[in-house]
Amino acid sequence: MTESPHTAPATAPGPNGRTERRRLPATRHPAVRTLLPAVVLAVAALGLTAPARAATYQVTGADAQGLAVQSEPHAGHVLRYVPNGTALDIVCQVNNGDQVDGRTYGGKPFTTWDRLADGTWVYDWYTNTPTVGSDGYSPGIAHCGDSAGLPPLAQGCVDWPSNKFLQTPFTKEANGGAGYAWQNGSYYGEGFHVNCATTNRMNQYYAVDLGLRQGDPVLAPGGPGTVLYADWAPAGWETCGQYVVVDHGGGWWSVVCHLSTIKVVKGQHITDSTVIGTVGGTGGFEPHLHFSLVQGASLTPAGGVYGGRSARPRHLMHLGDGGGYYDTITKGQKVWY
Structure with missing residues (x-):
């Protein structure tokens, strides 16, 4: 895969809730050229790797459904559930996500979330990371940087x-x-x-x-x-x-x-x-x-x-x-x- 340009020249003119969307036509478009599977392209051809991880921890204390893996550090964006004992690669934490299950710590709502190596999130209460301090972060785990764990x-x-x-x-x-x-x-x-x-x-x-x-x-x-x-x-x-x-x-x-x-x-x-x-x-x-x-x-x-x-x-x-x-x-x- 090659990076994409698309910049207009310096002299370019200038002035002074979604519905189901995956029902496709039966016709398949034939490939003009055979490509390696996307995962091989991403890792082998370009040498891309998953984001660096801080450490591996486990899910613990979740109910029978398991711990919700979410697309952001907020409730209601569940991607999947993982059972107790599942190993998680945790990169960093935020201390201002949503409170889940009414959990409190030190008399305050518990709002610490862990960002995983694939960019998804889990509620920290149900992992065996080090106990959070008064600042809402576990000792030894990096802070994600902002409320969504995104670069500025x-x-x-x-x-x-x-x-x-x-x-x-x-x-x-x-x-x-x-x-x-x-x-x-x-x-x-x-x-x-x-x-x-x-x-x-x-x-x-x-x-x-x-x-x-x-x-x-x-x-x-x-x-x-x-x-x-x-x-x-x-x-x-x-x-x-x-x-x-x-x-x-x-x-x-x-x-x-x-x-x-x-x-x-x-x-x-x-x-x-x-x-x-x-x-x-x-x-x-x-x-x-x-x-x-x-x-x-x-x-x-x-x-x-x-x-x-x-x-x-x-x-x-x-x-x-x-x-x-x-x-x-x-x-x-x-x-x-």
């Missing part, structure tokens, strides 16, 4: 609103029916994933690359909206190949690049289940899914996206692995449809 927001960028629909933009057909992909290729601020708020370029600091196969169906990450552009990228944006820009309302757009085929047209109103195209490598790359989110951007007359502010993806809804949300996508993370 890059200057000039914005967060996609957590109350505005956002979904993983692929389907259960992904990677031969595996239903998941690995974050693969450039990450936030890497390679050509740059710019937060330039006025004459494409701002895509928080663009995401996912390892998918040629021909896999693609959805719009922002769900329902109106197609603003659906064609080959114009001069200055050629490295996007065939791309689709969707307006999701309120000045929020999504951009999907490198498509092998496009299934929508300009002006079309789409839903969260509309297949907008298929994965490809147009623009000069190995096939993969590249998408970015932006607020307040503009289009040149020819169809090039510029200006606005790159948006960090937050609260991406997914259906696979029990369903839930990803509050963000971390480097090398496994992402379900």
Whole structure:
């Protein structure tokens, strides 16, 4: 997988609750080239590894259902349950998540959560980590840094609103029916994933690359909206190949690049289940899914996206692995449809 460019030239023109969405057509799109499984691509080909871990601990004291593994340090975003005795690779902690089961410690609500190596979360009460101190952290375990365990927001960028629909933009057909992909290729601020708020370029600091196969169906990450552009990228944006820009309302757009085929047209109103195209490598790359989110951007007359502010993806809804949300996508993370 190769990192994705898509920056307009410095001289580019410029002004002075989701429904079930995975019912796909029976037709399968044949792969143009045989790819290694996504996990092999992520680990072997690019040398990506899971985030460094602090230590391994075990689940303890949970009820018969087990401990809920959640997509963020808040109740109500369960991905799966794990039984007592399960080993967990804990990277860091936050001390201001949700209180669960009315637990208190030192006369205060217990709000300590553990971030796992795959980017998911568990409530610390039900692990055998060292007893938390008065600051709400276990001695010897790193602090995640902020309330969501995310790096600071890059200057000039914005967060996609957590109350505005956002979904993983692929389907259960992904990677031969595996239903998941690995974050693969450039990450936030890497390679050509740059710019937060330039006025004459494409701002895509928080663009995401996912390892998918040629021909896999693609959805719009922002769900329902109106197609603003659906064609080959114009001069200055050629490295996007065939791309689709969707307006999701309120000045929020999504951009999907490198498509092998496009299934929508300009002006079309789409839903969260509309297949907008298929994965490809147009623009000069190995096939993969590249998408970015932006607020307040503009289009040149020819169809090039510029200006606005790159948006960090937050609260991406997914259906696979029990369903839930990803509050963000971390480097090398496994992402379900």
